[in-house]
Each structure stands twice: as C-alpha cells, then as structure tokens.
Amino acid sequence: MKREVSVLLCVLMLASCKPVELKQIDLMKRRVAIQRETTTVRAELQDEGMLILPKMENTYYWFEKGTINSSQGAYSGKVLHGQFRVYDRTTKQVLESGKFRKGLKNGRWLLWNSTGLLKRREIYNDGNLAGMTINYDSLGKPADTLKYKNGVLVIKKLSAVDTSGFISKVKRFFKGKNK
Secondary structure (H helix, E strand, C coil), rough: CCCHHHHHHHHHHHCCCCCHHHHHHHHHHEEEEEEEEEEEEEEEEECCCCCCCCCCCCCCEEEEECEEEECCCCCCCEEEEEEEEEEEEECCCCCEEEEECEEEEEEEEEEECCCCEEEEEEEECCEECCCEEEECCCCCCCCEEEEEEEEEEEEEEEEEEEEEEEEEEEECCCCCCCC
C-alpha cells in the first residue's frame, strides 16, 4: 500500500512538471561526477536510444562502472555526449574543458596547469584534431603552434626567445610525395 501511494505521488509530481523541468530531470540522469585521487571529473552522457555506429579510425570515450574509458573503433557503455570538465580537487581549479559529441571530442578544448595558466588549446572535429593547436609555456605564453587538417599535422611553428629577441621557426609537413 505504501509503495502504491509513493508511486502515485511520483506520477502526480511528474505530471505537474513543466517541460523545462522535465528536461532538467532527464539531464540529471545523464550527468556523472567521478572523484579521483587528485581530480574530479564531470561529464554528460548520451541520451537513451542514441544510435552510434563506431568508425575504426576514431577514439571513443565512454562511461561504465564509475570510470571513463577510451578505445579505438568501439565502446562499451554510455558514450560521453556534452560538456566535460576536470577539476583539481584541492583548489577547485579547472584543468581541462571541452565537449564530446557521440563519444568523440568536438570543438574547442582547453587545458590548464594547476595554477590556472593555459597549457594547450586544441580544436577537434569528430574526434580529429582540426585547425590550430597552441601549446603554452610555463608562463602562459604561446610556445608553439600546430595546424591540423583531418587529424594530420600540416604546419608546425616553433617559437623561442633568445638574447636577441623573439625567434620563430616554421616547418611545413605535407601529405604525399616530397618535391
């Protein structure tokens, strides 16, 4: 009898919810927080019924049994889909931030050191590095710049400072035969 009453109350509460509130309840089911020794990971997971056909060349990120895993060409569990953040447990400083789409890194990803200085800025398209990746030195200044196209490095620009000032070296990489 008590169980029937509590089920009835839950149904009545859900029926009185606005569509926005129902969406929030659904989103709460898709969020996970993982406590590691020095970091906390917060991630969003796939919607129920989302169909994903893995491609062999892609690395998929997925959640199962309290951990986030990755594997090439396959997954086993709920794939990451949405916002992803890693925090330092002591300082609450964000260490990594980005988004996943159907288990693949997508869009802009930022990585910081424990003092809050930027370490790297990357751009992904369906799991492949695409566009400019910038690595920063320990002072938060750009150290080198890499340009990717469909996951392939096409330009590498190394930056260095010496006594005479700023020096920049550019190396280009191309697919195909060398000319």
